[in-house]
Amino acid sequence: MKRKLLAVLLTCCMTAGMLAGCGGSSKEAGSAQPEQEGAGASAQAGTEAAAESTGENITIEFFNQKQEEAAQQAYRNAAEEFHKEYPNITVEINTVPDSDKVLTARMAAGDVPVVFHGKPTSQAFFESAEAGYCMDLTDQPFIEKAIPSLLEAVKSEDGKVYAMPYSQNFMGVFYNMDIFEEQNLDIPETWDEFMELCGKLKDAGIQPLEESYKDTGMAGHYRGGAMAALFPDGALWLAECAQDPEKKPSDNPDYRTFAEKAIQIMDYCNEDVFGIPQTQAMENFANGKAAMMIYGSYGRGTFLVANPDLNLGVFPIPGLTKDSGLVYAGVDACFCVSGKATPEEQDAGLKWIEFLSRPENAQKWSDTEGAPSAIDGVQYGSEGSLPMLNRIKEGKVREWKAYYDSRFSDTEAFQGLLMDRDVDKFLKNADEVWANAHVSG
Structure with a gap:
């Protein structure tokens, strides 16, 4: 399994890993609280629910493999807003050089980040997911926010979703x-x-x-x-x-x-x-x-x-x-939740992905990071981008x-x-x- 996993992760991390060395190692942290029923309807509702909750503090790692400063800033901005809504969950954003090698080694050792970037464009990825390294996201409501064609592109042969598409x-x-x-x-x-x-x-x-x-x-x-x-x-x-x-x-x-x-x-x-x-x-x-x-x-x-x-x-x-x-x-950035995490960690990780996937938050992320969004309804670029977008x-x-x-x-x-x-x-x-x-x- 370890031999197969190494090949899997080299594929899963292909895009981000090629950018290794573009930025230094960094960790960003903030706090947020588990979502109450119906809290995802709006930021205001989520904030009110969070304020009333007595949930325990929990820290999760988000292993970010996008090395560009703009991408890191986009995630930091999102984390700040997330923390306002969920003040009892601490999201630690971990960005390191040679991220593909680091993630490969960590996962081969069973040290899987709670949320991480995946690349569901090969059979090897799905073999890894089916082996339990990625949580099945098929029934999560937030996947319906993805552009339908991109969501289809990341599905396994039996129609399951192990990675939420976020950017193109x-x-x-x-x-x-x-x-x-x-x-x-x-x-x-x-x-x-x-x-x-x-x-x-x-x-x-x-x-x-x-x-x-x-x-x-x-x-x-x-x-x-x-x-x-x-x-x-x-x-x-x-x-x-x-x-x-x-x-x-x-x-x-x-x-x-x-x-x-x-x-x-x-x-x-x-x-x-x-x-x-x-x-x-x-x-x-x-x-x-x-x-x-x-x-x-x-x-x-x-x-x-x-x-x-x-x-x-x-x-x-x-x-x-x-x-x-x-x-x-x-499809570029995709979010995976560790299948090895505790139920509490998985719940917090799902809340982080749900928050990022809201169209208004995805728009802010795309505007800062610069890549086209995989979330339906998000606009990209300016008139100068039309030759590419039209093709x-x-x-x-x-x-x-x-x-x-x-x-x-x-x-x-x-x-x-x-x-x-x-x-x-x-x-x-x-x-x-x-x-x-x-x-x-």
Whole structure:
């Protein structure tokens, strides 16, 4: 079970874990009281009920795996409001570097946080949940507040819900709308137009792209977004290769094309792309040192924290043709309650999730954190976000999830590709990873 759990959690924590190192370890605590019958109807009713209750004090841990400062601030803000309504429950928000590794080790040892982020996009997650590590949330009223399509996306084969979807993610090109207007630039619709736009910016003395690929995880995020745009069936092809030892990634010529195109951005990135910390790159872009940054939706809040006056837009990473590319997108933050916690801890954890899931609270969280909400009725972004939101609404999406076992991964090889721009070497390395994974499996 421990071996399986390690694989499970590496998948469950994939998105947040790739951001490890973006923020320091922190713990935030506050108090709140168990909810009385009907207390969830409104904040005022909850406060009155809490004041009348004589419930015992209880402390629960919320293991937050979203490292960006904006996300941490959003949870701190929510916790402050939660504490006003439930003054006898202490929610300890725990945010640590290398969160995926930390959570993996803790859960393998049976030390499961009461509430934690899960990633219900693989069979491994559901195997873990069915083994008792996640509480069944199917009958909780708050799950009805999720956008129906996203709720369906996190259900197990038998229709159970073990994780409450809370936010969505996507990889896109964030851009400074003021720079685009000053330079009379249009949003590119194909990859060649994107590269042409980068050239125009460079010729005008403007840094086209600010990126940080110092960490393998962030290189992997770009890889996922670029593959969805340039090789839309790439994830499915690699999954085939993971199933069939006779197939290898380089057999498909579109995999080479993806690699050849993806490295073209390196001509337009900051020179310290492999040395600058991710947070510094984000701050540089936000403060006008570059026109664009390829990043996930989770970065929007941090950009606006760094520069509240930033006129920010985001468009899809362009495909080879106008209509061929897909957006790498899906469910991001999901809340799980430990199946190993005491009934009292589980009850408090459910109250915390119910509070976060109220549309008015989810709106505040989304506005601060920057990611689109998974709660129905919550609005996102500004007019500058419409190119991305419209593409997602059209269903032109490659779901952000694990399509194959984590032993099959070309992420490190892709980071090497960005460094040396040697496509043949990248293809050879990827083939070797798949071959070795088949042997070890």
